[in-house]
Amino acid sequence: MKKFLLGVMVSAFLLSCNNEKKDEVAKAADSTTETSATDKKPASELLDLSAGESVKQSFEAFAKGDIDGMTASFDDNIRYTWSSGDSLIGKKAVADYYKDRLSLIDSVSVAEPIVLPVQVNESQSKYAPTGKWVLYWAMLNVKYKNGKKISFWMHNVNHFNDAGKVDFVGQYIDRGQIAAATAGMKK
Numbered sequence: 001m002k003k004f005l006l007g008v009m010v011s012a013f014l015l016s017c018n019n020e021k022k023d024e025v026a027k028a029a030d031s032t033t034e035t036s037a038t039d040k041k042p043a044s045e046l047l048d049l050s051a052g053e054s055v056k057q058s059f060e061a062f063a064k065g066d067i068d069g070m071t072a073s074f075d076d077n078i079r080y081t082w083s084s085g086d087s088l089i090g091k092k093a094v095a096d097y098y099k100d101r102l103s104l105i106d107s108v109s110v111a112e113p114i115v116l117p118v119q120v121n122e123s124q125s126k127y128a129p130t131g132k133w134v135l136y137w138a139m140l141n142v143k144y145k146n147g148k149k150i151s152f153w154m155h156n157v158n159h160f161n162d163a164g165k166v167d168f169v170g171q172y173i174d175r176g177q178i179a180a181a182t183a184g185m186k187k
Helices: 003-036 047-064 091-102 175-181
Strands: 042-044 074-082 087-089 105-120 131-144 149-160 166-172
Touching: 047 105, 047 131, 047 166, 074 091, 087 091, 131 175, 149 175
Parallel strands: 074 166
Antiparallel strands: 042 105, 074 087, 105 131, 131 149, 149 166
C-alpha cells in the first residue's frame, strides 16, 4: 500500500508540474500577442532583394539603349536630381535627356550592381518621406563616340509612391569626368 500511495503522490506531483507548464506557455503566448499588437513598426526595415528588381532592370535597359525600358517604372511626375543640384521634372523630360545622352555614347555597361531595398516607416527629414526606397550602386563603363572611355561608381536613391512607381531619383556621380570626356561634343 505504501508503494501505491507513493506512486499516486509522484503521479499527482508530475501532473501538477505539467499543468503549470501549460499555464506558463498559455500566459506567454497571450503576453506575446498583446505586446505585438501594441508594438510599433521599426523606423526602417530591410526588404527582400526582389523589391529592388525594377531599379536593377531600369539600368540594364539603359545599358541596352532602351530608354522606354529604363523609364518604365517611373511615375509621370518623377523628380530626377543629381548631386550637383541639377534636376528634371517629369518622365518625358528624363526620357528626352537620356535619349540625348545616348546619342553621344558608343557603348555603356553596368557592372557590380548592389541593390538595397528599404522600407522607411519613420521619416528622418522632410526630404526623405516614408515608404519604399531602393538604394543602388553600380560601376558604369562608358565609351563615347569620340573614342574617350571612362569608368565611375554611381549611387542612386529611388523612392516609390503608393502606386508602386518611382517618383524620386537622386543620382550621385562625378559629372566632371563626364563633361571632360564629352567636351566639344553635342550636348
